[in-house]
Amino acid sequence: MNMNELSSTDSESDYYKYWIDWFAGLEGNEYFCVVDEEYVTDRFNLTNLNTEVLHYQKALELITDNMSTKPMTNELREQVEKSAMHLYGLIHARYIMTARGLSKMYEKYKHGEFGLCPRYHCSQHPLIPVGLSDVAFKEKVKLYCPRCEDVYCPKSRRHSRLDGAYFGTGLPHMIFLNYPANRPAPSEQRYVPRIFGFKLHEVAVLHRWQDEQREEQKKRLGIASSSNSTQLSPA
Known part of the structure; x- marks a missing residue:
């Protein structure tokens, strides 16, 4: 969508005055949060973006009205x-890694604005946008479920066209580093294939191996945690 698609009653001055609000309100841009004007106008936050965006100065002038x-x-x-x-998307990727940006994305996640996990055993847990690459034009945005710890494609075509670099590879993990008490417990439930009520042997063996690996990982993490606590304790 561009300015020519605005209604004829909207002047260009109105468009420039409210560009960020206009952009955030476009259908398909629901995953974006509104970047604070103070962040956009601080040139330090935009370091090196001029090398990644064509007509950088004019684009920045448009964003900042x-x-x-x-x-x-x-x-x-x-x-x-x-x-x-494109510039706004790159700025957005940086902004959502700040305390203010994380707070906005966390609120959207809590309200399920990014969609719900399609996996049955995750009980419709809210999803979080994530990129599979921090480089623009490499991967489209995906949705991460913190319960099953897997990624999914957005259901809507209008969302599936968004560049994953506009959300970055670390957003879900940074959210739970900042809100650790709200990290959901991993889902250990899973579908078990059966024939006439009996588990398929090869699948049962695989699941048993996965359970053993999970328990070993828990033990290793417990040992590492204890070791770190010992090192940090006063002499």
């Missing part, structure tokens, strides 16, 4: 609009 009234060709205008959306 300081677009020049100097006429542009339709082709240039379209390029600047696309660059502004």
Whole structure:
């Protein structure tokens, strides 16, 4: 969507004045939170982004509502609009790793705004957006379930087109580092294939091995935790 798709009653000045709100309100952009204006206008937060975005300065002016009234060709205008959306996505990826940004994304997660896990044994647990790469144009956004610790494709096509780099690879894990008390317990329930009520032998062996590995991992983590506590205790 671009400015030409706005209603005829909306002037360009209104568009520039409310660009971030307009962008966040577009259908398909529900995964984004609104980046604070103070964050966008602090050039330190935008370090090196000028090398990744075409027409960087004009795109930034558009996002920050300081677009020049100097006429542009339709082709240039379209390029600047696309660059502004891309730049906002890259800024968003940095912003959501700050305390303020994490808080906003955590609230959206709590209210299930990113969707619910399709896995039956996760009991419709809320999902969190995650990228499989921090490099733009490599992977589309996926949704991470903190219960089964797996990722899923968004149900809606309008969400599946979002670039995963706009959310980054660390968002779900950073959320629970900041809100550890709200980390859900991993789901240990799973579907067991049966024929006439009997477990399939090979699957049963695999599940037993997985259970043993899980218990071993718990033991190793317990030993590591105890060792760290000992090292940190006063002499």
